[in-house]
Amino acid sequence: MVTIADVARHAGVSSSTVSYVLSGKRTISEDTRERVRRAVDALGYRPNASARALASRRVNALALVAPFRADNNVPVLLEFVASIAAAAREADLDVLLVTQEEGDEGLLRVRDSALVDAALVMDLEMNDARLPMLRSNGLPCVLIGYPEDPGQLSCVDLDLHQSGVRAVEHLADLGHRAIAMFGSPPAVYRRESTYAVRFASGFEEGARRRAIAATWRPVDQSHEAAAAAIDELLAERPEVTGIVVHNEAILPTVLSVLESRGRRVPDDISIIALCPTDMAENQRVPLTNIAVPAGEIGRVAVEMLLRRLDGAGGAEIRLLAPELTERSSTSAPRNA
Amino acid sequence: MVTIADVARHAGVSSSTVSYVLSGKRTISEDTRERVRRAVDALGYRPNASARALASRRVNALALVAPFRADNNVPVLLEFVASIAAAAREADLDVLLVTQEEGDEGLLRVRDSALVDAALVMDLEMNDARLPMLRSNGLPCVLIGYPEDPGQLSCVDLDLHQSGVRAVEHLADLGHRAIAMFGSPPAVYRRESTYAVRFASGFEEGARRRAIAATWRPVDQSHEAAAAAIDELLAERPEVTGIVVHNEAILPTVLSVLESRGRRVPDDISIIALCPTDMAENQRVPLTNIAVPAGEIGRVAVEMLLRRLDGAGGAEIRLLAPELTERSSTSAPRNA
DNA sequence: TTGAAAGCGATACCAA
DNA sequence: TTGGTATCGCTTTCAA
Numbered sequence: 001m002v003t004i005a006d007v008a009r010h011a012g013v014s015s016s017t018v019s020y021v022l023s024g025k026r027t028i029s030e031d032t033r034e035r036v037r038r039a040v041d042a043l044g045y046r047p048n049a050s051a052r053a054l055a056s057r058r059v060n061a062l063a064l065v066a067p068f069r070a071d072n073n074v075p076v077l078l079e080f081v082a083s084i085a086a087a088a089r090e091a092d093l094d095v096l097l098v099t100q101e102e103g104d105e106g107l108l109r110v111r112d113s114a115l116v117d118a119a120l121v122m123d124l125e126m127n128d129a130r131l132p133m134l135r136s137n138g139l140p141c142v143l144i145g146y147p148e149d150p151g152q153l154s155c156v157d158l159d160l161h162q163s164g165v166r167a168v169e170h171l172a173d174l175g176h177r178a179i180a181m182f183g184s185p186p187a188v189y190r191r192e193s194t195y196a197v198r199f200a201s202g203f204e205e206g207a208r209r210r211a212i213a214a215t216w217r218p219v220d221q222s223h224e225a226a227a228a229a230i231d232e233l234l235a236e237r238p239e240v241t242g243i244v245v246h247n248e249a250i251l252p253t254v255l256s257v258l259e260s261r262g263r264r265v266p267d268d269i270s271i272i273a274l275c276p277t278d279m280a281e282n283q284r285v286p287l288t289n290i291a292v293p294a295g296e297i298g299r300v301a302v303e304m305l306l307r308r309l310d311g312a313g314g315a316e317i318r319l320l321a322p323e324l325t326e327r328s329s330t331s332a333p334r335n336a
Numbered sequence: 337m338v339t340i341a342d343v344a345r346h347a348g349v350s351s352s353t354v355s356y357v358l359s360g361k362r363t364i365s366e367d368t369r370e371r372v373r374r375a376v377d378a379l380g381y382r383p384n385a386s387a388r389a390l391a392s393r394r395v396n397a398l399a400l401v402a403p404f405r406a407d408n409n410v411p412v413l414l415e416f417v418a419s420i421a422a423a424a425r426e427a428d429l430d431v432l433l434v435t436q437e438e439g440d441e442g443l444l445r446v447r448d449s450a451l452v453d454a455a456l457v458m459d460l461e462m463n464d465a466r467l468p469m470l471r472s473n474g475l476p477c478v479l480i481g482y483p484e485d486p487g488q489l490s491c492v493d494l495d496l497h498q499s500g501v502r503a504v505e506h507l508a509d510l511g512h513r514a515i516a517m518f519g520s521p522p523a524v525y526r527r528e529s530t531y532a533v534r535f536a537s538g539f540e541e542g543a544r545r546r547a548i549a550a551t552w553r554p555v556d557q558s559h560e561a562a563a564a565a566i567d568e569l570l571a572e573r574p575e576v577t578g579i580v581v582h583n584e585a586i587l588p589t590v591l592s593v594l595e596s597r598g599r600r601v602p603d604d605i606s607i608i609a610l611c612p613t614d615m616a617e618n619q620r621v622p623l624t625n626i627a628v629p630a631g632e633i634g635r636v637a638v639e640m641l642l643r644r645l646d647g648a649g650g651a652e653i654r655l656l657a658p659e660l661t662e663r664s665s666t667s668a669p670r671n672a
Numbered sequence: 673t674t675g676a677a678a679g680c681g682a683t684a685c686c687a688a
Numbered sequence: 689t690t691g692g693t694a695t696c697g698c699t700t701t702c703a704a
Binding site for chain 4: 349350351352353356362363364365368387389390391392393450
């Protein structure tokens with residue numbers, strides 16, 4: 001193992017000089033800096049992370065508290081994790097995985113043993129049981145999701161309430177008067193995931209504002225559940241001409257079942273999805289969608305965390321404005 | 337921050353005694369041990385991970401090199417990660433995320449900076465470009481996947497070759513004489529992912545052994561691709577009575593398209609899937625499947641890593657025997 | 673512009 | 689059965 005002392009010897013300087021060259025916290029003559037650089041390269045030196053952390057009281061790592069449950073939004077989850085990892089690495093942070101199951105204890109453990117400088121928490125509930133701990137545990141923390149009362153915690157997410165409103169308004173603007181929403185699985189609402197609850201409340205508010213006849217219901221991810229939801233809808237509310245879908249997994253089923261029931265998209269029924277853009281583009285009928293910008297949310301989350309680590313400013317709430325893209329799944333209703 | 341010195345003072349012993357109580361590497365009188373235990377609890381002491389790592393030359397962490405690409409097997413990937421994380425925590429190891437994109441450099445970095453003691457690498461290719469580095473980098477390493485020439489690296493995976501054989505044999509035993517396989521996306525074979533290549537080779541060997549007319553082709557994850565694959569198959573090989581599917585994402589589509597083309601499962605066409613059990617159970621028609629035991633593979637991988645860390649023995653190859661479960665999607669062919 | 677040396681908080685060897 | 693202390697590899701203060 002190559003240590004800083006090896007580098008110092010090789011370069012003919014003291015180890016503190018090597019340290020300063022690497023950190024840039026001291027002005028160093030061009031000459032020595034170059035010699036040190038060369039020694040570092042020649043020996044392939046990389047500072048020992050533990051030693052560095054011990055001395056500097058900074059580990060350069062963040063805890064990622066992620067739900068590895070096979071829930072609604074699996075590909076979205078991956079996109080979150082990937083973008084967080086990439087953004088973290090760019091900021092020279094490593095990512096320590098803390099699973100949801102470890103609970104409060106998990107975060108307290110990594111904090112107390114000084115394994116991380118900060119935490120990034122995904123998958124929040126409106127009144128998340130972890131919030132008291134997160135608020136008081138002293139770790140700089142950014143939430144991906146927007147709970148009821150974040151207190152002094154930073155939050156970032158797509159503005160899901162606004163997204164719900166937009167989805168309804170878009171259909172209303174096209175002339176639809178009766179719409180429905182197929183939501184995420186029941187379990188997601190039962191635990192009050194912020195993204196599901198807020199989107200639903202936006203959906204309701206949009207309907208109220210535009211005086212649209214609107215209903216919604218949770219839908220499980222299975223083919224059967226989606227098919228049943230559609231059949232019930234067609235039977236009970238035949239007047240519906242627009243469907244909002246907040247459930248990535250059932251999108252293909254929704255399209256194929258509607259077709260098999262003799263309903264054409266968008267001629268008979270318009271569809272708007274809340275889903276990642278690539279998913280919207282790759283359906284049998286390219287879907288008008290409000291994008292879930294998972295990559296951007298992840299990047300912003302890391303940025304916000306860095307700002308807190310630098311002690312620059314307090315908590316912030318960042319809700320990204322929804323972007324709706326018109327594709328082939330929406331049109332004016334036939335009888336409009 | 338509570339340090340070992342605080343605990344020592346509180347318990348009226350030396351800090352080395354505290355260390356020994358915690359590590360159990362020395363016999364301690366019942367009395368002092370109890371006093372130290374109480375002090376630890378009273379102060380809420382948790383050893384500083386960096387200090388411990390620096391002194392003991394062991395960080396108690398493993399690198400998880402995972403592909404966060406939205407590939408074929410997304411839910412499976414999650415199951416891997418979840419089970420690995422759980423098993424690691426049980427062994428008191430933390431998990432550091434290293435993304436595929438960081439490449440060789442990523443692993444070298446975490447090794448050189450002593451961030452981890454070992455590595456777990458997922459998603460291997462038959463002649464993975466990382467193999468030379470993995471073999472020589474000095475980090476104890478377990479591969480999830482079975483490449484062409486693992487050398488002195490430990491591997492664990494489902495026995496995919498055997499799984500392919502079994503799938504064919506099961507259909508052959510039922511009396512099918514002409515079968516087909518829908519594989520993973522083309523990109524997966526292009527990069528020669530071990531799981532896809534080995535399953536396909538097993539499929540071919542099974543067909544050879546039983547003198548079954550068998551063909552296979554990669555299939556993209558989209559609805560269109562799956563539908564096209566089915567229509568081509570029905571047109572070009574109407575004699576086919578059994579289909580093996582190694583592509584979780586298209587399972588629902590395969591079932592619904594077959595039905596919409598007037599083919600009943602299993603009456604007209606039998607289906608065997610290689611997929612996780614819950615996925616097989618939750619299709620419109622419960623699928624006969626060979627299970628992808630992601631959870632078990634993850635656990636075994638961590639076990640193998642621990643064994644290597646303890647210096648107990650060399651490289652091992654563990655290929656888990658396939659388990660086939662008969663459900664409603666297979667039967668004897670009609671004309672048999 | 674640089675070096676010497678005192679920590680950082682543990683572990684583990686050497687003594688007693 | 690226990691304590692003292694050198695040590696791990698780095699950062700950062702104090703001096704020059």
